[in-house]
Amino acid sequence: MVTAKVWVLKKHFEGFPQTSDFEMKQEALANLKDGELLLESVFLSVDPYMRPYSKRDMKEGDVMIGTQVARIVESKNPAFAVGAFVVANRGWRTHFISDGKDLNLLPESWPESLPRSLALGTIGMPGLTAYFGLFEVCKMKPGETVLVNAAAGAVGSVVGQLAKIGGCKVVGCAGSDSKVAYLKKIGFDEAFNYKTVTSLDETLRKASPDGYDCFFDNVGGEFASIAINHMKKYGRIAVCGAISQYNDTVPQKGPYIQFPMIFNELSMKGFIVTSWYNRREEGVKALLKWVLEGKLKYHEQVTERFENMPAAFIGMLKGENLGKAIIKV
Numbered sequence: 192m193v194t195a196k197v198w199v200l201k202k203h204f205e206g207f208p209q210t211s212d213f214e215m216k217q218e219a220l221a222n223l224k225d226g227e228l229l230l231e232s233v234f235l236s237v238d239p240y241m242r243p244y245s246k247r248d249m250k251e252g253d254v255m256i257g258t259q260v261a262r263i264v265e266s267k268n269p270a271f272a273v274g275a276f277v278v279a280n281r282g283w284r285t286h287f288i289s290d291g292k293d294l295n296l297l298p299e300s301w302p303e304s305l306p307r308s309l310a311l312g313t314i315g316m317p318g319l320t321a322y323f324g325l326f327e328v329c330k331m332k333p334g335e336t337v338l339v340n341a342a343a344g345a346v347g348s349v350v351g352q353l354a355k356i357g358g359c360k361v362v363g364c365a366g367s368d369s370k371v372a373y374l375k376k377i378g379f380d381e382a383f384n385y386k387t388v389t390s391l392d393e394t395l396r397k398a399s400p401d402g403y404d405c406f407f408d409n410v411g412g413e414f415a416s417i418a419i420n421h422m423k424k425y426g427r428i429a430v431c432g433a434i435s436q437y438n439d440t441v442p443q444k445g446p447y448i449q450f451p452m453i454f455n456e457l458s459m460k461g462f463i464v465t466s467w468y469n470r471r472e473e474g475v476k477a478l479l480k481w482v483l484e485g486k487l488k489y490h491e492q493v494t495e496r497f498e499n500m501p502a503a504f505i506g507m508l509k510g511e512n513l514g515k516a517i518i519k520v
């Protein structure tokens with residue numbers, strides 16, 4: 192019999208998550224029935240959505256939500272071979288049993304040279320968020336100017352590079368000078384540290400005096416309220432995330448967005464990546480191709496050991512990650 196380690200939400204987060212809000216437990220797994228598989232997590236993902244979704248969807252004592260790359264260690268299902276790797280959505284668990292219906296096999300064409308953890312990042316959910324958010328929600332066109340915040344993270348770093356692949360000028364910001372240097376290295380035309388600029392308004396104007404056609408917003412709050420005044424006529428805003436607000440205990444207040452929306456006839460659309468998963472294969476194929484061609488660079492912030500998942504999650508919310516935050520079990 193296999194015993195899984197799991198992390199549960201011991202206490203709902205109040206403000207910024209604390210390690211004491213989590214508890215590690217053990218789960219005894221039953222023997223496999225016909226049609227079932229036993230899997231072990233190899234890489235797990237910590238993502239910002241876990242913070243707002245925990246409040247919306249979870250109760251205290253539930254296993255933390257999340258995805259993993261897992262290896263099949265035992266199979267009583269002829270459709271799945273032992274040793275194959277899948278992406279699963281089974282929460283913060285070291286081992287689990289599946290009937291196979293909720294698993295996505297890694298593409299057979301996955302090259303040996305690429306870490307399988309990319310299936311949780313640049314070639315997974317965050318990469319797909321960038322792909323569909325930029326091409327379908329922002330409807331980016333060659334020659335345009337694109338603004339993205341949280342630009343050195345899992346989604347933002349892909350947004351900026353896809354915009355360059357698509358023939359745009361890209362402006363990005365991040366929360367440290369080393370992240371800004373990374374943005375320049377991967378091809379951003381302009382990059383700045385939003386924590387140290389004296390005026391965000393002036394910095395956005397200087398980076399693109401004519402304004403922005405597309406704004407891929409990962410942050411919300413004050414940044415978005417200022418950036419919206421720098422949109423060009425008919426500009427498009429993809430509301431992807433609002434990480435500056437996830438840990439608020441008191442809701443932030445305006446400024447309000449109606450005037451720039453009206454006068455510049457802007458479009459603003461929120462989206463959830465999974466609504467585009469009927470085209471997931473197309474997105475994965477495109478992202479994988481660009482990575483292999485060297486046009487789409489990746490960086491991973493790898494935390495060793497399952498025991499350190501809460502610390503990795505909290506660190507990611509604090510901005511300690513460059514690129515995708517990953518846990519290697």
Ligand SMILES: NC(=O)C1=CN([C@@H]2O[C@H](COP(=O)(O)OP(=O)(O)OC[C@H]3O[C@@H](n4cnc5c(N)ncnc54)[C@H](OP(=O)(O)O)[C@@H]3O)[C@@H](O)[C@H]2O)C=CC1
Pocket residue numbers: 238239240316317320341342343344345346347364365366367370409410430431432433434435436462463464465507508509510511512514515516
């Ligand atoms: N709509 C959708 O379907 C999806 C939305 N998202 C959203 O996209 C955004 C980025 O996610 P992801 O790329 O996975 O995460 P990241 O890898 O970008 O990690 C989060 C980053 O957010 C930045 N950050 C934290 N607090 C603040 C703050 N107060 N103000 C500005 N930046 C902050 C930090 O970088 P820094 O050092 O630069 O501050 C941190 O590294 C999130 O808002 C997330 O919720 C993600 C996936 C799907």
Ligand SMILES: CCCCCCC/C=C/C=O
Pocket residue numbers: 239240258280316431432463464465
């Ligand atoms: C199978 C994992 C689904 C993740 C969906 C993430 C949507 C994110 C919203 C905001 O961060």
